[in-house]
Amino acid sequence: MDNTNDVIIVTGAARGIGFAFAERLAQDGYTAVIFDLAGAEDAAARIRAAGGKSYGYSGSVTSEQDWDSMLAELSVKNVKIRGLVNNAALFASLEMQPFMDVDRETWMKVMEVNTYGPFLAVQKVTPFMKEEGGAIVNISSTSPLKGVTGMPHYVVSKGAVLALTKSLARELGEHGIRVNTIAPGFTLSDGIMLNTEHVNKFRDIGKAARSIKRDQQPADLVGALSFLIGPDSGFITGQTLVVDGGAYFV
Numbered sequence: 365m366d367n368t369n370d371v372i373i374v375t376g377a378a379r380g381i382g383f384a385f386a387e388r389l390a391q392d393g394y395t396a397v398i399f400d401l402a403g404a405e406d407a408a409a410r411i412r413a414a415g416g417k418s419y420g421y422s423g424s425v426t427s428e429q430d431w432d433s434m435l436a437e438l439s440v441k442n443v444k445i446r447g448l449v450n451n452a453a454l455f456a457s458l459e460m461q462p463f464m465d466v467d468r469e470t471w472m473k474v475m476e477v478n479t480y481g482p483f484l485a486v487q488k489v490t491p492f493m494k495e496e497g498g499a500i501v502n503i504s505s506t507s508p509l510k511g512v513t514g515m516p517h518y519v520v521s522k523g524a525v526l527a528l529t530k531s532l533a534r535e536l537g538e539h540g541i542r543v544n545t546i547a548p549g550f551t552l553s554d555g556i557m558l559n560t561e562h563v564n565k566f567r568d569i570g571k572a573a574r575s576i577k578r579d580q581q582p583a584d585l586v587g588a589l590s591f592l593i594g595p596d597s598g599f600i601t602g603q604t605l606v607v608d609g610g611a612y613f614v
Contacts, residue, residue: 367393371443372593375425375485376452378403380553381503383410384582385449385589390416392590395443399423399434400452425452425481431488439492446498447593448489450482453503453521456555460514460565471517478521479528486532490541497540499593502529504547504604506612514565526604533602542601544592549608551580575610584609 372389376382378400386396386407395417398404401424408420421437423430438445454477461470482502489500507515508523526545533543550556550570556563571577588607591597606612 367395367446369395369443370446371395371397371438372447372449373397373399373445373485373489374449374451375399375481377449378407378420380456380555381548381551381582381585382449382451383407384586385451386418387411387414387416388586388590389447389449389593390414390418392594394447394593395419397421397434397438399425425450425485426476428484428488431484435488435492444496445489445492446496448485448493448498448500449589449593450485450500450502450525452481453478453518455505455515455518456553456558458515458518460561461516462514463516466517474517474521475524478518479524482525482528486528490536490539493541494539498542499597500532500536500541500543501589501592502543502545504529504545506547506549506606506608509547509606509612529604530602537601542592542597544597544601545604546585546588546592547604547606547608547612548585549574549580549606549611551582551585553582570608570611573611574608578609580607580609 372394374386377386377398390396390411398407398420404420404422408418411418421434454474502525504525505522507519529545550566588605
């Protein structure tokens with residue numbers, strides 16, 4: 365499929381799940397735009413070296429200036445922004461804490477990145493998509509569906525993403541813009557593997573709870589993304605697709 369003039373922006377895509385998403389989108393024929401704090405151009409170069417089309421831009425999902433700068437550069441290229449994947453989030457670097465021990469600074473930092481980030485991204489990108497429509501995929505988690513201890517800030521932020529998807533789907537549908545969510549289970553991305561506390565707590569518990577008894581990898585999520593971005597899901601919006609090996613049943 366040749367969609368190379370169609371741009372899909374993926375936030376937090378320099379590594380881990382985000383990079384797997386960008387890589388798959390390039391394989392599907394789209395131009396994958398990687399937007400991340402660091403390493404974006406190196407990640408894009410890896411995709412180009414494999415034969416895909418990709419651009420990398422450094423920036424923060426919470427910065428209006430960074431969004432405006434990237435979108436201004438894209439606007440002069442012969443491309444159309446047809447999709448957005450809100451993947452960037454704070455999780456792997458977070459310390460596990462009981463609810464009563466989470467301070468205001470940590471709480472607000474998680475909310476800024478995990479909830480305001482997707483909100484701002486949609487505000488900035490939607491004007492470029494209204495004419496011809498497109499697809500937005502928000503990455504949430506199964507944690508707000510099940511309830512998970514030790515990370516109340518993260519769980520609440522990802523619950524907000526589920527609600528944001530439904531609200532946006534109602535508002536943007538008239539413009540031909542679909543909005544859906546992927547809710548992954550605990551996934552062994554390279555960032556997660558650096559946090560032994562998370563791995564020790566969630567890996568075995570997650571595997572035991574699954575119907576499919578193995579670790580979840582970033583590659584397990586890319587098919588769901590390809591479907592929700594692509595035309596085969598053209599009449600699906602406002603939905604949450606759980607991809608967790610059968611631990612949580614909707």
